[in-house]
Amino acid sequence: MNRRRRVAAAITLVCAMTVLAAPTLAYADPQPPPAAGAPKKSLEEVRKEVDALYRKAGAATDAYNLAKEQAAKQSTLLVELGQDIVKGQTKIDLLKQQLGSEARAQYRDAGLPPEAQLLLSGDPAKFLDGADRLRAGQHAQQTLLAQLDKSQQELTAYTRDASAQWRRLEANRTQQAKAKKDVEKKLAAAKKLESGLAKKERERLAELEREHEAEAQTSWLSSGILKEINNKASAQGKKAVAFATEQIGKPYVWGAEGPKSYDCSGLTSQAWAAAGHPIPRTSQEQWKQLPHVAVKDMRPGDLIIYFSDATHVGMYLGDGAMVNAPRPGRNVSIGGAGSMPILGVVRPDA
Structure with a gap:
C-alpha cells in the first residue's frame, strides 16, 4: 500500500509541476573553466553535448543487447543441432549394422545370393515359399538402404545448418564486443x-535537464492530449505496471535487466515478463515487433517509444506520467510521458 501511495503521489507531482510550469526569469549559466585555447561553452551547450552522448550510448546499448540476445538464441540452436547430429549418426550406425548382418548371412551361405540358392534347391514348394520370403527380404533391404540414404542427407543438412549458425554466432559476438566498446567510449x-x-x-x-524535460512535458500537455487518453489498463497491464513501479529507485546500468539494476528496455521487458507476456529485449525490437497504437489510445502498461531511432522506452502509468530507467547516473523513476520526443506507442498485449 505504501508503494502505491508513493507512486500515486509521484504521478500527481509530475502532473502538477508540468501543468503549472511557467516561464522563469532568464539568467546567465555559470561557465565551466575553459581548456587552454578552447572557446567557452555555456552549460546549455554542455547539456546538449552530454545528452547527445548519452543518446548515442543508448543506441549502442540497444545494439549490444540485440547482439547478446541473438547470440543466446544461436547458442541454443547449436545445442539442438548438435543433439540432432548425434541422433542422426546413431541412426546411421544402426542401419549400417543391420545391412552388415545381412551381408554376413549371405557370406555364410557360401556367398551365393538368395536367388541362386532357390534355383539350386530342386524343390518347387520350397522354391515358391522361398520366393515370397525373398521378395520380403529384398523389400526390407531396399527400405533400409532408403532410410540410410535419408539419414545421411539429414545429417549433412544438420551439419551445414550448424556451420551456418556458428558463423552467425561468431558475427554476433563480434558485434556485441564492438557495441560494448562503443557504449563505454560514449559513457566515458x-x-x-x-x-x-x-x-x-x-x-x-541537472536543473537545466529538469527544465528541458518540464518544458517538453508542458508543451505536450498543452495540446489537450490528456482529455483523450482515458483508457484503463488490462489485467496484464496492471501487473506490468506494478512490477515496473516496484523497481523505482534502482540504478540504471546499461545492459542490465534486473533484479538490482536496469536499462530502459531491460525494465520494460522484465515488467511484461513478470506479467506473463514476454516481449523483445530491446526498445528497437519492441517498436518493430509489437502492435502499434495511437498516442491518444494508450493505456497504463503500454510502452512509449522515444526518439526517431527508437532508442529509449518507458511504460505509461496514466495521468500523463510514465516510469523509466532514464540513463547512466540516474535511477528508475517516474517522469512526464511527453518529456522526450515520442516516436509512438506499442501495446504488448494487444
Whole structure:
C-alpha cells in the first residue's frame, strides 16, 4: 500500500509541476573553466553535448543487447543441432549394422545370393515359399538402404545448418564486443564532460535537464492530449505496471535487466515478463515487433517509444506520467510521458 501511495503521489507531482510550469526569469549559466585555447561553452551547450552522448550510448546499448540476445538464441540452436547430429549418426550406425548382418548371412551361405540358392534347391514348394520370403527380404533391404540414404542427407543438412549458425554466432559476438566498446567510449566522454564541472555547475546542469524535460512535458500537455487518453489498463497491464513501479529507485546500468539494476528496455521487458507476456529485449525490437497504437489510445502498461531511432522506452502509468530507467547516473523513476520526443506507442498485449 505504501508503494502505491508513493507512486500515486509521484504521478500527481509530475502532473502538477508540468501543468503549472511557467516561464522563469532568464539568467546567465555559470561557465565551466575553459581548456587552454578552447572557446567557452555555456552549460546549455554542455547539456546538449552530454545528452547527445548519452543518446548515442543508448543506441549502442540497444545494439549490444540485440547482439547478446541473438547470440543466446544461436547458442541454443547449436545445442539442438548438435543433439540432432548425434541422433542422426546413431541412426546411421544402426542401419549400417543391420545391412552388415545381412551381408554376413549371405557370406555364410557360401556367398551365393538368395536367388541362386532357390534355383539350386530342386524343390518347387520350397522354391515358391522361398520366393515370397525373398521378395520380403529384398523389400526390407531396399527400405533400409532408403532410410540410410535419408539419414545421411539429414545429417549433412544438420551439419551445414550448424556451420551456418556458428558463423552467425561468431558475427554476433563480434558485434556485441564492438557495441560494448562503443557504449563505454560514449559513457566515458559524457562522464568526462560532467566531471570537469564544479559542484555548483553540476547542480545547475541537472536543473537545466529538469527544465528541458518540464518544458517538453508542458508543451505536450498543452495540446489537450490528456482529455483523450482515458483508457484503463488490462489485467496484464496492471501487473506490468506494478512490477515496473516496484523497481523505482534502482540504478540504471546499461545492459542490465534486473533484479538490482536496469536499462530502459531491460525494465520494460522484465515488467511484461513478470506479467506473463514476454516481449523483445530491446526498445528497437519492441517498436518493430509489437502492435502499434495511437498516442491518444494508450493505456497504463503500454510502452512509449522515444526518439526517431527508437532508442529509449518507458511504460505509461496514466495521468500523463510514465516510469523509466532514464540513463547512466540516474535511477528508475517516474517522469512526464511527453518529456522526450515520442516516436509512438506499442501495446504488448494487444
